[in-house]
Amino acid sequence: MLRIIIASLFISSVISATTKPTIGILTNPSDLKDYDKSLYSYFPSSYVKWIEQAGARVIPIHWDSSYDEITSILNQINGVLFTGGDVDLYLNNTQPGFTFNKFTDTASFIFQKVIQFNKAGKFYPLLGICQGFQLINYIASSYYEVLTRMTDDLGKQRLLEVNSEEDSFVLKSIDSVTLEYLKNVDGPYYSHNWGVVQHTYEKAYSLGAFFKIIAYSRDGVNLKYVTICEGREVPIYGYQFHPEKHQFEWITKATHDVQHITYSQQLAMDFIAMARKNDNTISDEELAKLIIYNYKQINRMEIPNTSFSQVYLFDRNRNETKSDLQQLGIYQNIKFFRKRH
Template sequence: MKRLYGAACFLFLLQTVSSVVVPAGVKRNDSPVIGVLAQEVSAPTPGKNAYIAASYVKYLESAGARVVPVMIKKSEEEYIKLFKSINGILFPGGGASIVSSGYAKAAGIFYRLALEANLKGDYFPVWGTCLGFELLTFLTSQKLLLSHTNTTGVALPLDFTKESKDSRMFKDFPDDLITSLAKEPLTENSHRWSITTESFNKSEKLKKFYRILSTNTDGQKEFVSTVEAYDFPIYGTQWHPEKNAFEWTRPYIPHTPSAIKTTFYTAYFFVNEAKKSLHSFSSQEEEQKALIYNYSPKYTGKRSSFEQIYYF
């Protein structure tokens, strides 16, 4: 397919959703490598221009994946080469602009490449958490549809929709965990902006592309908290599944047995999605040079909301 760019690309790809074919019985890749997108630090210093919270790395590793940091401000050619080497990508939470940052620009390229690849039957999953979730709604709708919500530092139960029962994301969760997620405050929220259910339902592009799996409320506004695309392996949570098991800096992060199970079942789901991708590096040496193992995380728990951070 001829490569398209910008908004015209998204519009064309979304109009051709019906042609998506996910191969039945696709071969399984038991050595998945997943990219985690870096983002700008608020006050850059030499050697600290971008970062990735280590909890996202641990989260994916806990379910059997290896991680490659996806650096910001690289050329499109570099991103295309990396896309062909990794088996999925995670857009993490944070504080970057979802319109103009290096984080947003890199994510836009990977989102477009994922749509193109999946339309051709080349399975490639995408996950967005918190800021990454908000970015997915922007990339899909091409509009800023977010509203301010009082959801900074609170754990909530999920208000599941009817569509969650047959969803790819939740269908293999144990029944007792689904019950706990619906009744207990197991999902940590650290966001000031949300897409309200009303705004989501007014967007034909979002309604056509995503099914809503859960919602939540801050007491005033109902907002969308979990989605998955109908015809693409693209997923998003406004909440943070990685924090329950790997972050300890805030008292509102849940660490109960059910909360920890939520972390691992969510990670297990996405890593198994990545196992359906057969992308690979051109050589073992190239793969080894790209892995996060080449970097060392810094302990930042005393001054940050993250226990550990990788700086680049």
């Protein structure tokens, strides 16, 4: 019954719960060679532009914030985005016990909170792109090592292979002409060395129980991997590809033709349409303190071998020490997936 209710919410045409949606974007530890990760975090500006052109505001969620800070933000915004990046997602096995790195810890906490919000009746979308796609698959797998090495998929466009056995709210948001183009002529843009293959969904039972596979692509040696996944019961979903780069990154090989701009815009509009169903609100005073406009944008156009025209850079001035509440959140999350799946 729950799946029927959630599915109806995905495609509902009811009046929006908010006309001023706000999206939280999780920052990444810096992998920029000239900005050390011990001092800085960041995310590419293209994600902010992608969200804003669909009619929403952006607040950064700092990966090294306390859980109390993150919970306060989540209670005021309407959706969350996990971006691409180059972070080691896996467990930190150098520490005693079942622990994992702070970045994944924070993402896992957000993932768990989004599940809780949805199960309590508040529609709350979470989208992962590229690294963010891998991150939500890793968390949903109960921390199984989900990633498989890809070949020659850095800066490539690959055709979409749609899984006709599953119904999809993502594919419904792309018009039929554009979708046929992505399936048969020139697909989305990828920039990744790792991916998730179907066999992993079969081995990590909780992963397949949580997500359904919507589409695949193939790497340079024809290895088939998952490229769109959607939550079966909650609006947590992901793309291995980069829709934002077709519109807003000009130093990559992503094409800027009408078909790719169209699908990018349609996916952004769909994400924000879901966020509009969430009735959280944020005061003008709080928004002014937290909004992305408070942070500096860095021009990267002249940096050799870069993927980003601009990035938002954030000073690292937060406490990474796990509190008792944070540690409790980790174990509750693991317990949830193990019991349920």
